[in-house]
Amino acid sequence: MYKSSYPKTFPENFLWGGATAANQIEGAWNIDGKGLSTAEVVRKSEDRHQMSMDDVTRESLKNALLDQTDQYYPKRRGIDFYHRYKEDIKLFAEMGFKVFRFSMAWSRIFPTGEDEKPNEAGLNFYDCVLSELEKYNIEPLVTLSHYEMPIALTEKYNGWSKRQTITAFNLFTGTVFKRFKGRVRYWLTFNEINTGTWGFHETGAIDGNLSKEDQLQIRYQCLHHQFVASAIATKQLREIDPKAKIGCMLARMQTYPSTPNPKDVRAAQLEDEKNLFFTDVQARGEYPEYMNRYLAENNVEIKMENDDQNIISKYTVDFVSFSYYMTTVTEANGKEQANGNMATGGRNPYLKESDWGWQIDPIGLRITLNAMWDRYRKPLFIVENGIGALDKLDKGRIHDSYRIDYLRQHIEQMKEAISDGVDLLGYTMWGPIDLISFSTSEMSKRYGFIYVDQDDSGKGTLDRIKKDSFYWFKKVIASNGEDLS
Ligand code: BG6
Numbered sequence: 237m238y239k240s241s242y243p244k245t246f247p248e249n250f251l252w253g254g255a256t257a258a259n260q261i262e263g264a265w266n267i268d269g270k271g272l273s274t275a276e277v278v279r280k281s282e283d284r285h286q287m288s289m290d291d292v293t294r295e296s297l298k299n300a301l302l303d304q305t306d307q308y309y310p311k312r313r314g315i316d317f318y319h320r321y322k323e324d325i326k327l328f329a330e331m332g333f334k335v336f337r338f339s340m341a342w343s344r345i346f347p348t349g350e351d352e353k354p355n356e357a358g359l360n361f362y363d364c365v366l367s368e369l370e371k372y373n374i375e376p377l378v379t380l381s382h383y384e385m386p387i388a389l390t391e392k393y394n395g396w397s398k399r400q401t402i403t404a405f406n407l408f409t410g411t412v413f414k415r416f417k418g419r420v421r422y423w424l425t426f427n428e429i430n431t432g433t434w435g436f437h438e439t440g441a442i443d444g445n446l447s448k449e450d451q452l453q454i455r456y457q458c459l460h461h462q463f464v465a466s467a468i469a470t471k472q473l474r475e476i477d478p479k480a481k482i483g484c485m486l487a488r489m490q491t492y493p494s495t496p497n498p499k500d501v502r503a504a505q506l507e508d509e510k511n512l513f514f515t516d517v518q519a520r521g522e523y524p525e526y527m528n529r530y531l532a533e534n535n536v537e538i539k540m541e542n543d544d545q546n547i548i549s550k551y552t553v554d555f556v557s558f559s560y561y562m563t564t565v566t567e568a569n570g571k572e573q574a575n576g577n578m579a580t581g582g583r584n585p586y587l588k589e590s591d592w593g594w595q596i597d598p599i600g601l602r603i604t605l606n607a608m609w610d611r612y613r614k615p616l617f618i619v620e621n622g623i624g625a626l627d628k629l630d631k632g633r634i635h636d637s638y639r640i641d642y643l644r645q646h647i648e649q650m651k652e653a654i655s656d657g658v659d660l661l662g663y664t665m666w667g668p669i670d671l672i673s674f675s676t677s678e679m680s681k682r683y684g685f686i687y688v689d690q691d692d693s694g695k696g697t698l699d700r701i702k703k704d705s706f707y708w709f710k711k712v713i714a715s716n717g718e719d720l721s
Contacts, residue, residue: 244655246717251375251662254328254685255337255620257382257427259311260671262341264318266304268357271347274395274440275311275384277301280677280692292436293444297390306694310677315669315688316698321365323700324669327686329372331706332713336374337619337664338365339382339427342408349386349404354411362412366419376420377619377664379485380409380469382427383674385440395440396432396458399541402465409469413476421480423473424557424619425466428487430514432459437674453536460538463517463548470551481554483617484518486511488558490597490604494567494582504566506530507581512611519556519612521549555661556612559620560646563587563600590623590642592681598645605653605660615659621646622666624673624681627703634687634703643705643712644720651717665709669700685709 259275266272277292277300292300306312317324328336342349344358369376385395385405393400409425432438432455439458443451470482489511493504506526513527522545531538564581587595601621608616623642627634643665654660667683670690679692685706690696711719 242655246651246654247660248716250660250716251335251377251617251664252713252717253333253335253337253374253377253662253664254668255377255664255666256317256339256669256671257379257384257674258339258341258344259314259382259384260667260674261314261317261338261669262344263306263312263314263316265306265312268344268361269347269355270341270358271343271349272301272387273341273343273384274387274390274436276309277387278311278437278677279308280310291444292442294442297387297442301387310672310679310692310694313672313694315671315690317669318361320698320700322368324686325365325368325372325374327700327702327706328668329374331668331685331710333372333374333668334713335377335422335662335664336369337377337379337424339379339384340412341384342381342405343384343386345411346386346404346408348388349401350388350407354408359412359415362416366416370419375422377422377424377617377662378412378416378420379424379427380412381405381425383437390440390442394442394454395436396461397439397441397454399461401440402461402468405465406468406472409465410472410476413469413473413480417477418479420477422555422617423469423480423482424485425469425482426462427485428559429459429462429466429485429518430489430511431487432462449535452534456531456536456538459514460540460544464544466518466553467547467551470553471547474551483555483557484515484553485619486515486556486558488560488604488608489581490560490563490600490607491566491581492563492584494565497568499568500566503568507564507566512608515556515558515608515612517548518553519614521552553614555615555617556608557617557619558604558608559666560601560604560618561621561666562594563597563604564595591625594624596623596642596645598642598649601646602649602653602656605650605658606656609653609658615661617661618650618663620664620666622683624667624683626680627670627682627687629687629701632701634701636703636705639683639703639705640708643709647712647717647720 491507493500565584669686670682670684670688673681687701689699
């Protein structure tokens with residue numbers, strides 16, 4: 237007789253941990269041979285909460301290249317993980333982390349992207365980080381490109397818009413796969429690859445002066461090159477380190493129709509397809525027909541070379557990872573917009589919002605996990621989820637019950653999804669230690685279990701302080717997700 241295995245709990249080897257990105261934590265932007273990266277020319281906007289990541293123009297780039305300080309460029313200073321990684325990893329180990337997601341800064345290893353030899357000091361830094369993780373049995377999950385690339389490639393090729401950047405990227409990926417063979421089991425190619433449709437931070441291409449139509453053309457062309465580069469990286473990894481696994485990474489934007497009106501339902505379906513297009517290519521190995529139609533209707537013509545389709549279909553990913561922060565609402569005729577770091581969509585009256593107006597939707601996580609599992613039947617990995625908040629220091633403590641509530645509610649829904657049958661590899665909460673915000677370059681938008689004493693202008697001791705959520709997450713991990721109290 238058939239017997240269901242319901243209810244399920246978190247698998248024994250579930251990977252609990254946290255996620256970061258080099259340009260938001262490392263600092264040390266101009267030492268030990270590192271080249272300048274695209275993230276380090278993004279100026280923090282004067283206006284609080286205003287997004288700063290895509291304000292780069294030819295003019296501002298010129299100024300950024302001349303400016304040798306970190307005053308207006310907080311991603312140049314990060315939280316000094318470069319010098320404090322031992323202390324930080326020790327704190328992650330104290331929480332019981334099973335996995336730590338970080339990215340390797342391409343420009344630390346290939347300062348101009350096309351250097352004859354890699355920068356040994358850069359490779360050595362990641363050697364040291366990996367050794368430290370090994371000391372505590374923490375599994376590394378490495379992103380190869382998290383919103384940055386050597387600025388020299390922007391200057392020379394306008395980022396990903398030229399095919400030469402594919403070659404440069406695969407020089408970098410081949411190098412790190414060989415160097416760290418056997419030490420990294422999980423790799424990701426591009427962080428939130430879909431955000432390339434929003435511009436510079438992902439494509440490395442300056443296109444602010446172009447018409448909307450030309451922008452769309454250049455952005456999808458860049459993305460195509462990234463698909464090819466990602467598939468080539470997958471091929472390289474299978475040849476160099478066949479035991480390792482490689483995944484794609486999507487900023488998942490689940491959207492709901494604003495009403496049962498079929499027009500709204502259809503509009504929401506199209507929005508959803510435009511979001512899932514990226515994982516469709518990387519996990520299923522082809523451009524879906526709905527997207528070919530969308531591109532044609534928007535006069536976007538992607539230039540492909542003969543082998544592109546082949547390589548994309550042959551080297552699909554082993555697992556599908558995504559970030560999950562919020563959901564949106566879609567209405568056929570447009571609607572009041574809610575905030576997000578890049579994506580905006582309609583406001584949902586049933587949801588609460590974070591201090592930055594991001595709509596909090598734990599059940600949406602279960603919905604999306606089920607939908608993605610049904611669609612791909614490949615293991616899933618939640619590699620970002622968390623809440624940016626204004627934490628207050630209270631006699632040396634931070635009582636962040638709002639963060640605990642947010643995470644608890646999402647973990648509960650993950651458990652439900654596992655019971656629904658979803659194969660989930662792990663969960664890396666975003667920003668386990670406070671870091672520089674990607675979208676606003678603020679320090680005061682804090683995600684961490686660990687507080688970092690630094691303000692928006694870079695002042696502070698950089699001391700690390702454990703928040704209430706630190707102790708809570710430690711309990712969650714120790715009980716493998718059973719004790720969420
Ligand atoms: C994701 C990015 O979009 O969201 C991270 O991958 C980013 O780099 C995170 O930090 C949170 O966004 P923000 O803008 O609040 O830092």
